[in-house]
Amino acid sequence: MSANLRKQPQGLASAAEVARLAGVSRSAVSRTFTDGASVSAKTREKVLAAAKELNYHVNHLARGISKAESRPVCLLASNMTKPYHGLLLDAITRELQAAGRMAMVINVTADPESAQAALEQALSYRASASVVMSGTPPEAMVSTCIDAGQRVILINRSGGHADADHIRIDYQAAMDDAVFMLKRAGCERLALAGSAKGTPSLMERERLFLEAAAKQGYAPRTFKAPNSNYDDGAQAARALLAGRDRPDGVFCLTDLMACGLIDSARLDFGLKVPTDLNVIGFDNIPQAAWAGYGLTTFAQPYEEIARTVVRIVADETPAQVHSLPTAAQWRQSVLFGPAD
Amino acid sequence: MSANLRKQPQGLASAAEVARLAGVSRSAVSRTFTDGASVSAKTREKVLAAAKELNYHVNHLARGISKAESRPVCLLASNMTKPYHGLLLDAITRELQAAGRMAMVINVTADPESAQAALEQALSYRASASVVMSGTPPEAMVSTCIDAGQRVILINRSGGHADADHIRIDYQAAMDDAVFMLKRAGCERLALAGSAKGTPSLMERERLFLEAAAKQGYAPRTFKAPNSNYDDGAQAARALLAGRDRPDGVFCLTDLMACGLIDSARLDFGLKVPTDLNVIGFDNIPQAAWAGYGLTTFAQPYEEIARTVVRIVADETPAQVHSLPTAAQWRQSVLFGPAD
DNA sequence: CTGAAAGCGCTTACAG
């Protein structure tokens, strides 16, 4: 009674109340809700009945204090507004949830220090893992998290942290494919719509495309836009498509850029895709499938990334690099379909 | 020492250790990290120094057991992949974070029972509030949450729950505007690209547009697509633009539909927007600003919604309906600009 | 302003 007076007005039953009603010990109700604990069918029955009657829910906050598995996983995300990030966030929250894990999301803004602040938050909530989808946390911060017993999972981030898990995509095959597709479409002058943003995955795609092109005897004209969004693609179009010796095949670092480039090619230059210009993108965002674009692109393995995250969070395996493949998605922005 | 053996290997310091190092009581360190608690500058100093040395972070999980304000807020989201949902999720997580609150996200899939399961999860984590962005939780579930001392905030959901806070958008003015814009552009035959999905906000826009049109003497042809995405817009185009008496102005329930309709109008019917066809959308998603669309639309008040959410979470005010306005966003898909 | 003590809601050796 007097204990009740101290409580905030929040009517959720506690394990103690359930125990009282069921006529068993506190430990018994705790065990009933712990997978694999030893309770007799009869006790379990009584507890379950009482729990149902009192509308009891294990307090995960309290459980998390002593039980690592019921601690949340922190997702450091930004740009949720952009299709690629939305797709990734959707897949990861879905898989985490299916595995019974709770996801806390931290919105990492452009601010360079916010990745650090975000990881500190994750520490405060004793997250069992932090998934870095955006930003580049300082090395020292990653160490702090790992020392605190947390796993740190970097998705498409640069490879500096030895103790963190890295999920990276294997872009080599995709970039070879891209050049092959353009060659088979009869392209003679290639171009690359690149970015000066400096994200590791962007830089890697850029480098590998250029290498693959060189191997096939191409010397692509390159334009580096400031970022990798729609406007950057349009900007690339205006830089690459003006003047003589217009390219007839261009690889865009992202689908968003490809959409901007295609629109500009059509509206500013009166070009038809793919007859005048072959275009390939990257990410396979929903817009790539829109009739206005019909973009041939490469799909990020969103589901596989999500499943890998869950696996890392659940396992005790030492930190390592996880490489995942992409898959080509043919549409109409490149002449001719896939080879048989 | 023996206590340490029981701990899982997680090196984060506790308040007790900080107290020991600083030579003060446990209460003192607790107070140092509680806003507005009474600690002398000297004690605070000592505690802060010790905390820094041990890399101490208040355990929010534990704090949440006794302190309601540091409990997480649950976000029930789905379709994060769609621009509108991404925009909303981004704004809400950003504002919540700025207010020092943690956001847990629950991915509500299409499954009708998952909204209920999601709210039960929120209960387990003792969320101080649940924000329902998708799905329609059963009345009984909402009551359970509220009885548990949790606030339930429904965004653009139907108005059945008396004890929940409702954030709704005032579509009346927008729909009057939409008809006015089309009339001023000289439209003679209006159409509505509607949806059979049955979401409250969709249904309300539909009804209000039709009413506004009737007031101006229009009798819009209506097509109800199954959902409210890109493909649904394309489907609407094929239904509305074929045959004689083609409409010259159409309102699409969502920007996504408008994009699909514009693409189909151009590619399937060879129509030019806005000279052959005036188009208005709703939501003001990033794609609406793309050069290929240049869509005139209405902006959901994403930021205002987010701020309202944090205000509700922080306050003790009784549940109520919060009405927010939209703002017209002129672009090129309707003839003539805004009135002065 | 401060500390000792009781409390929150859970888990988990320990002894039977």
Next chain:
DNA sequence: CTGAAAGCGCTTACAG
């Protein structure tokens, strides 16, 4: 299989 007890890491009246 079961319960009493000690523990997790925090907060907050209470008395000084």
